[in-house]
Amino acid sequence: MKKKVGLWLSLIMLLTIFGCADEGKTVFKESDINIIPQPDKVQFKEGAFRFTKDTQFVVPLEYAEVAEVLLDKFSKAAGWNLRVVDTEPINNYVQLVLDDALENEAYNVIITGDKVEVTANGYAGFLYGLETLRQLLPVAIESDNLVVDVKWDIPTVQITDSPRFKWRGFMMDVSRHFFNKEYILSTIDQLALLKMNTLHLHLVDDQGWRLEIKKYPKLTEVGAFRVDQEDKHWDARQTPKLGEQATYGGFYTQEDIKEIVAYATSRGINVVPEIEMPAHVMSAIAAYPELSCLQNPIMVPSGGVWPITEIYCAGKESTFEFLENVLIEVMDLFPSQYIHVGGDEATKTNWEKCPDCSKRVKVEGLANVEELQSYFIKRMERFISSKGRTLIGWDEILEGGLAPGATVMSWRGFEGGLEASASGHDVVMSPTSHAYFDYYQGNQDTEPMAWGGHTPLSKVYEFDPVVEGMTPKQENHVLGGQANLWTEFVPTVAQAQYMTYPRLAALAESVWSTKENKNWSDFSARIDALFNRYDAMGINYAKSAYQVTTDVSVDPENGTISIALKNEFPNADIRYALDGNDITTSSQQYDSPIEIAKTTEIRAQVFKDEEPVGVQLEKTINFHKAAGKPVTYLNKYHDNYQGAKEIGMVNVVRGSKNFHDGQWQGWLGDNMILVIDMETPTEIEEISVGSLENQGSGIYFPVEINVLLSDDGKTYKKEGTLKRDFAANIKSELKDFVIDLNKQTTRFVKVEAINLGTPPTGGGSWMFIDEIIMQ
Incomplete structure (x- = not known):
């Protein structure tokens, strides 16, 4: 009878020990596995393995160096000096197992509550298996400084993996x-x-x-x-x-x-x-x-x-x-x-x-x-x-x-x-x-x-x-x-x-x-x-994929613009505000193109977990007085950069620093000369000419802009001019050049933009114009 009692006590003690080991471990979901690149096969199972200060690494002697990939991480982030041994302990260990049948760089990982087994045919496979474990560990493993109160748990999974290309x-x-x-x-x-x-x-x-x-x-x-x-x-x-x-x-x-x-x-x-x-x-x-x-x-x-x-x-x-x-x-x-x-x-x-x-x-x-x-x-x-x-x-x-x-x-x-x-x-x-x-x-x-x-x-x-x-x-x-x-x-x-x-x-x-x-x-x-x-x-990675971009289409018959908001990520939570209002969690959620028929400032941003991410889009659609008016080109744009052709200068859609975006009209070594017919006598206070400079690509701002006005379309008088000297510019830059007209009433407006002609580096210079705005 005493022997039976002793046996039961021993079993209870063992259950207590192993039960405590599982107690408080992280409960993982399959969505918690975020390995890049995606492995061949991942089998998710309930449970977790916990790294502790007593976790040991069982590594063949000739591959001892590969274990440093994780040992160094734990040394910095957890303050542990984990041991490398050659004898398999009872539990709480990571073991590297050689398998000559596996292909080069392939690896298998089996994680249970007691141990982690990484199988490979050599150094590279072991390395990739350990890098996979690294991505399963809490983000804190990447810290170069000691981090406290972290459960160093990884999910119990089986992974089979190998590269597609060598x-x-x-x-x-x-x-x-x-x-x-x-x-x-x-x-x-x-x-x-x-x-x-x-x-x-x-x-x-x-x-x-x-x-x-x-x-x-x-x-x-x-x-x-x-x-x-x-x-x-x-x-x-x-x-x-x-x-x-x-x-x-x-x-x-x-x-x-x-x-x-x-x-x-x-x-x-x-x-x-x-x-x-x-x-x-x-x-x-x-x-x-x-x-x-x-x-x-x-x-x-x-x-x-x-x-x-x-x-x-x-x-x-x-x-x-x-x-x-x-x-x-x-x-x-x-x-x-x-x-x-x-x-x-x-x-x-x-x-x-x-x-x-x-x-x-x-x-x-x-x-x-x-x-x-x-x-x-x-x-x-x-x-x-x-x-x-x-x-x-x-x-x-x-x-x-x-x-x-x-x-x-x-x-x-x-x-x-x-x-x-x-x-x-x-x-x-x-x-x-x-x-x-x-x-x-x-x-x-x-x-x-x-x-x-x-x-x-x-x-x-x-x-x-x-x-x-x-x-x-x-x-x-x-x-x-x-x-x-x-x-x-x-x-x-x-x-x-x-x-x-x-x-x-x-x-x-x-x-x-x-x-x-x-x-x-x-x-x-x-x-x-x-x-x-x-x-x-501390890596300065780009968040550009979160940027909101636009597709803008013009309906000249109705005088409206349709703006579609897009993002690289599927089903992104895009929120927007009009008329210069700030973006907040309560801002309108985008679900269909926005119709605009008046001057409007639109702001938009991607939200994730109710927080804004990435750069905020800010775009102003300016329905100016010349919008949609007839344009006659006396010196036509280059065939390679036609923008929106006949309505390109007055279609309200602005070009970007990407001069291939389809909004720029370009002149190579030549001047822009055009006439805008306001159709009826119109009071104009100022005119601005939108231009792009990217000197590395051979694109230069105009060196002079002249504005001439006419009531009959035949006799013109120069009423405004702007001159600027060439200046070296390391940046790609957008600029609106403004000419003040002191409130004059006119019907026909001739605009001349003078090309630099020959830049300091030689050759011909491009001049790009995207919109002529009349206020």
Whole structure:
């Protein structure tokens, strides 16, 4: 009898112990699982596993380093120094289990109330399994400071996961603007969080050589620095004079690179170096002029250069000796299988008149300088292949014939990838349409200056490296996809983060998850959880996806305008107010287009959980006196920029900083002259002319505006003029130029806007006008 009592007491004690362990654990819902990229399969079960200060990690000795991904997080956020052991405890542990049957980078996770098991066939799979656990943990795990009163619970789930593509890349341009080693290391952390495995460093371009090459010290002594013209628009910067002090720039020492590569390896990331050739190399030519055809001394450019004619001479053997010596040092630093050589945007003007290049064309039996570029790349491919590496280049390397072992990175759309894959070459898709993060992601009027184009979060999410028309054989040659951040307009870390995140998350899901598992509506819900993590990490991510945008349509017969409000996220809670009223939680909820027939200020904003998010839309529809009146163009707009044609100047709809928005009328090197018929004598006090300036795109404000009035449409008298001198402008800017008329009554109004004609950089200047407003 005593034995039975003792047995019962023991059972009760065990139940009490395990019951207490479950007591107070977080009760999860399936919607609490917000992993990006979306795994192949997630099976949700009731319950939770709790990390405590006694949780142990059971890790095979050779993979001990991978556990640091979570151990470091717990050390900072919870203040725990969790143990790594080689013997499986009774409970409360995370175990990494080797399974050779799994594919590379694949992993499985099984979470119960007692333990967590991560199964993989090697380092990368274990890493991705732990990164998944990280995303299941409370957001507080991202804190670099001690956080108290947190339940470090994760839901009990089973996850089966593997990547769709083997190349999941991000390119960072560190040439146009230099970013220090610390930022590169932090970028590596963010890539690992999203299971990206390739960091492509654009180390060389016209505006800066960023890698120490010991055999050629002037590459960084001279080529890494340029004259500081950061106060000017990138494409409006002057050519530096020889001898000007060059102070802006920087470079990575070889020790820096070794640290970057080692850290990236610990995070499952391959670092691919890009050493541009034969163009985008003015920084090298500034250091060693003998590398060019003309051998003229030049400075490192401070900004944009087009066309790019100062390129490596393809006729001299010394050019190839230089490049081979550089690449030997590069390959010693970067263990990457792939060496990127650029190969893009070479203007071959100097090759055509260079005797050395002409001799090379003749000796090699080449047809022209296009084939000379092919010779150049093929020769470098043979050298790189001889070292056991693989050459990769932008899709221009297809021109003149592709080197036998080369891989193509297709950026000018998908066509280069289609062509290369059809020829049996591997390709990485990186089209401007989906993968260029230097493009705008929101309303240009509220976004920081960017290169142009429009690549919002939802557009990135649509990216698929495999395109229609590919055969199964071609699909097998698609290694994957990559996002590119070119940094002409990205001078700071804060802006680099803004342009990168959250778009990188959308691209990560596009190259990891299966097509069947991709769903924009579902991703839109999960991205909120990632935003919370970015907040905790202090990342300056863009909230552009929350912006409200408008579709405006004009009904000239009824004299009304219809405004539709939109947002990227499905079923967004958009609220709006008219007549300048503030947006509040009680503001009107948008459900259908708004009809407007008088001057109105509209404000709109997305709300989430009864709180406003993103930038507020503010738009004024000005029904001025000339709205809808007949316009006669005495000097017509350019065919490429016709706006709303005959009613474009008086349709009330204003243009934005996106000069492709269909509202701008443009004149190239020419003046605007038009007449507005007010139809009846009308009192006018002032006239304003709406214009856009974006000097980097060749668009300039008018230098003079004249207003002439007439009662009969035949005899005109100048009644107002505005003159302004050209001024350098780094920004993209909208401006209304106002001419005061002192209340005059007239019927016909002639408006002349005088074009700058020839800008300081040469060529012709565009002048864009969107509306002529009469009050």
